[in-house]
Amino acid sequence: MSSATPRMYPGASPDERTTFDAYSAFDVPADLRELSGRYDVESTARRVRNFRYAQEWMMMIGGGWMATIPELPVKTGLGKIVWDDAQSADEFGQRLPELRCGKRSVTASEAANDGFAALIQEVSAPESPDLTIEKVTGMFDVLKPHLLAVYDRMQRETDQIADAPTIEILDDVMRRTRKHIVWGDEVLERLCVTDEKRERRRRRLLSVRELLENCGGVTGEIADESHGSAERGEH
Amino acid sequence: MKRFIQHDELARDCRFIRQQNVLTTILASLPDDVDAVVEALDPLSPLIEESVRETAAQPLFDRFGPAFALLVLNEPIRAGADGVAERLKLRMHGIFVGELQALEGAGRSLWDFPEAPWEFKMNMARQCWDEARHVQIYEKLMTHVGVEAGDYPESTFLFECACSDDPAMRVAGVNRGLEGLACDVFRDLIRYAEDTGDEKMKQAVDYVLADEITHVRFGSEWVKEFTRGDPEHFERTQEFRREVDKQFSFGGSRSDREDAAVRIAWEDRLEAGFSEQELKELAEISVGGPSQHTMVTAAKILQQRFDARKAGEADEGRA
Ligand SMILES: [Fe+2]
Ligand SMILES: [Fe+2]
Numbered sequence: 001m002s003s004a005t006p007r008m009y010p011g012a013s014p015d016e017r018t019t020f021d022a023y024s025a026f027d028v029p030a031d032l033r034e035l036s037g038r039y040d041v042e043s044t045a046r047r048v049r050n051f052r053y054a055q056e057w058m059m060m061i062g063g064g065w066m067a068t069i070p071e072l073p074v075k076t077g078l079g080k081i082v083w084d085d086a087q088s089a090d091e092f093g094q095r096l097p098e099l100r101c102g103k104r105s106v107t108a109s110e111a112a113n114d115g116f117a118a119l120i121q122e123v124s125a126p127e128s129p130d131l132t133i134e135k136v137t138g139m140f141d142v143l144k145p146h147l148l149a150v151y152d153r154m155q156r157e158t159d160q161i162a163d164a165p166t167i168e169i170l171d172d173v174m175r176r177t178r179k180h181i182v183w184g185d186e187v188l189e190r191l192c193v194t195d196e197k198r199e200r201r202r203r204r205l206l207s208v209r210e211l212l213e214n215c216g217g218v219t220g221e222i223a224d225e226s227h228g229s230a231e232r233g234e235h
Numbered sequence: 236m237k238r239f240i241q242h243d244e245l246a247r248d249c250r251f252i253r254q255q256n257v258l259t260t261i262l263a264s265l266p267d268d269v270d271a272v273v274e275a276l277d278p279l280s281p282l283i284e285e286s287v288r289e290t291a292a293q294p295l296f297d298r299f300g301p302a303f304a305l306l307v308l309n310e311p312i313r314a315g316a317d318g319v320a321e322r323l324k325l326r327m328h329g330i331f332v333g334e335l336q337a338l339e340g341a342g343r344s345l346w347d348f349p350e351a352p353w354e355f356k357m358n359m360a361r362q363c364w365d366e367a368r369h370v371q372i373y374e375k376l377m378t379h380v381g382v383e384a385g386d387y388p389e390s391t392f393l394f395e396c397a398c399s400d401d402p403a404m405r406v407a408g409v410n411r412g413l414e415g416l417a418c419d420v421f422r423d424l425i426r427y428a429e430d431t432g433d434e435k436m437k438q439a440v441d442y443v444l445a446d447e448i449t450h451v452r453f454g455s456e457w458v459k460e461f462t463r464g465d466p467e468h469f470e471r472t473q474e475f476r477r478e479v480d481k482q483f484s485f486g487g488s489r490s491d492r493e494d495a496a497v498r499i500a501w502e503d504r505l506e507a508g509f510s511e512q513e514l515k516e517l518a519e520i521s522v523g524g525p526s527q528h529t530m531v532t533a534a535k536i537l538q539q540r541f542d543a544r545k546a547g548e549a550d551e552g553r554a
Contacts, residue, residue, distance in 0.1 A: 063345030063346045063360070066363065067244070071248060076368075080546065082360050083363060106353070116546075
């Protein structure tokens with residue numbers, strides 16, 4: 001390169017000076033995000049494993065239920081939700097090796113505690129064809145709104161720059177979860193057309209929610225999780 | 236929720252009418268012999284009559300007697316052929332309930348095998364969405380040809396035959412046996428839609444067929460994976476698939492025979508991971524069963540017997 005050509009970057013010797021004035025060429029808005037978040041790498045990894053556990057089980061439960069639910073639009077609606085939940089579990093899994101969990105960790109799911117594992121089994125318990133209200137209420141009135149609230153808080157409180165990949169994943173998962181909650185509510189509104197059926201929904205909601213609160217939710221830290229954030233979708 | 240449900244536990248709303256699978260099982264195992272067909276079907280007449288009561292198939296039973304299934308269901312769907320509208324409705328309804336059972340089969344594969352590899356679960360979850368869309372597509376196509384859910388009885392034969400408790404056999408039965416049959420039936424339906432200039436049907440079914448080829452591919456890959464390093468398990472799984480293929484050939488109705496109602500979709504199946512050898516086997520397995528001539532002859536005899544019984548009942552009634 002001829003020495004007459006102005007260099008656009010700092011050279012190796014003291015007499016070489018760049019003519020490029022940093023940022024002058026662009027009107028870039030200031031980055032208002034701040035470093036530091038509520039979770040370190042280890043606790044984010046643990047939470048992602050907890051989230052993956054919930055998403056993977058919701059996928060499997062939905063798969064099992066399709067054969068036991070007589071209402072055709074609920075059957076077919078669940079087909080899409082099962083695929084959505086699978087993608088959410090998969091995205092969480094892809095994040096784990098990036099959080100120093102090892103190459104094989106992409107399929108690592110972990111319940112926060114035995115209570116949450118028991119809660120998942122309780123959500124999956126309704127089986128007979130006349131229990132669609134109990135099935136849909138447990139998953140769509142309680143579990144998914146709880147997850148949405150936890151994801152939302154995590155997304156706001158994790159390190160906005162350093163943990164941005166988790167934030168991106170949560171974006172996708174929350175978009176799907178919001179749609180699922182609306183769908184579940186529509187289904188239940190259609191199904192619960194008598195006082196007796198509305199009462200079934202209410203009873204199921206209260207009993208599953210009680211289990212959820214007792215075990216501390218998906219991360220085992222529900223008291224902490226719901227502090228300052230609206231538990232959206234809960235009635 | 237328990238694991239491994241039976242076919243009669245599949246939940247349906249009140250529009251649906253369940254047909255006993257024994258009828259399909261017998262239809263699938265008939266030999267090419269007029270007397271044998273007559274003797275197999277004649278005693279089933281009351282059962283068949285019961286299964287079609289108050290469905291759109293009842294007028295067919297009243298007209299053709301117990302052989303109506305042979306005459307209507309096992310015949311090819313050809314543009315302009317006699318009775319093709321009725322046959323198309325029955326075929327559409329059969330496909331629709333088949334898609335429902337495929338959806339349920341894929342969903343149960345997620346629930347029944349919680350320890351299966353993650354990639355398997357992803358494939359089955361994707362299949363759930365695809366089959367759910369297929370159910371929705373065939374609901375629309377049923378309306379398109381003038382039939383609604385529950386107009387005909389449903390046999391859960393497909394789920395019963397294909398849903399093994401062993402994961403390798405489950406994917407062999409559902410993803411290769413059942414989904415392979417779907418490839419054959421949909422290629423045939425696309426041909427009919429082309430012949431009749433039905434662009435709506437042609438395009439929709441073409442998309443469905445593309446999905447089904449993917450599902451067969453899942454099966455081809457997972458059979459290998461689940462039986463890796465265990466040739467004996469692989470052979471048992473292949474044997475199970477051959478049995479399913481035999482049953483799903485419905486006595487040669489789905490075969491490479493000239494008079495088959497549905498031909499084997501070789502090109503689509505090759506793309507989906509079936510080997511030439513497997514397809515030759517399928518052609519051999521499916522060829523047995525009554526010829527069209529046998530069926531028509533048997534149907535006539537059955538109809539005569541049915542008419543004679545009806546006349547006898549009428550005489551008794553008058554006496
Ligand atoms: Fe399908
Ligand atoms: Fe399929």
